[in-house]
Amino acid sequence: MHRVRYFGAGPGALPLEVIQKAGQDLPDWRNTGASIMETSHRSREYVQLHEASRSMFKHLMGMDENWEVLFLQGGATTQFAMLPMNFLGPYKGADYVLTGAWSNKAFNASRYFGPSRIAADTRENEIYTRIPAMSELDMDADATYCHLTTNNTIYGTQWKKLPETGKVPLVLDMSSDIMSRQLNLDDVGLIYASAQKNLGPAGVCVVAIRKEMLDRANSDLPEILSYRAHAAKSSLLNTPPTFNVYMMKLVLDWIESRGGVKAMERLASAKASLIYDIIDSSNGFYKCPVPESHRSKMNAVFSLPDEQMENELVAKAKADGFTGIRGHRSLGGLRVSMYNAVSLESIIELAAFLKDFAKRNG
Secondary structure, three states, rough: OOOEOOOOOOOOOOOOOHHHHHHHHOOOOHHOOOHHHHOOOOHHHHHHHHHHHHHHHHHOOOOOEEEEEEEOOOHHHHHHHHHHHOOOOEEEEEEEEEHHHHHHHHHHOOOOOOOEEEEOEEEOOOOOOOOOOOHHHHOOOOOOOOOEOOOOOOOOOOOOOOOOOOOOEEEEOOOOOOOOOOOOOEEEEEEEEEEEOOOOOOOOEEEEEEEHHOOOOOOOOOOOHHHHHHHHHHHHOOOHHHHHHHHHHHHHHHHHHOOHHHHHHHHHHHHHHHHHHHHHHHOOOOOOOOOOOOOOOOOOEOOOOOOOHHHHHHHHHHHEEEEEEEOOOOOEEEEEEOOOOHHHHHHHHHHHHHHHHHHHHO
């Protein structure tokens, strides 16, 4: 079997054990004589899987019975619109903290549904390189919620600590760092995360919402776009992406078997330290634009002296079995994504490759 060491930003790496287990189950899932992809979402077997997935998600996130977990489709991009559709109105606005491309997209979508406003924007010269300080946030005490993107895959920044928003509930887009660290959820009202970074393959989006916030959701919506309707049917309002939910359950079990989110957080710190140490000790050959205290532990972005050198590195890396390290098309440069399923061993090998490349070309 030929497997490359993959560091792509999304879809991200999956645990090899999960892929192998899925391969074994594919023709005959749970001795049903059929694949999970051929199993009715109304069947006893699938409903058990569905509920076990929701339960495991809440367990790993440290969520109690006051949280509702939904499995939806359309990725985080659909949530950019579905979130304000459910909570905003002509006289009900929300605050948005802009720290990258995805928070901008979320803010722009929200303006169709209510008077949203920007609480902070850290863009400088069309680039985001930092997270705002608490003193920079211009908060509206009457906002319906305050939205922020916890990790920015394109620019390589990450919120280390959630801001204090008083009575205004936080809404978090955690698509790229969910299950990678423990967060205090006391002030959080809703979390959404597309699966294709840390939860499984693309195709399912998890929305976790406090029941008291769910009770305030707009009720005059088409069912398919209503959080209330999906919750009332336990996320079985329509046919869910059954294979993706199955894959997510395997990934959640994999996280649990390795010590849960606390263990993933330790691993993320170790992997990020290895990559950033190579960057910072390269005497300027590798340059990361993000200040140390703002750096993402999921996506390290950096550049080389020129684009030709970057192309040479990418080509040499591919020849050596390292793929997915080219930066986002809007920013250029290089990017190493270190999601949960990227092993420490792969990061150690990549760090050695980067050190050697700098030594030979610096």
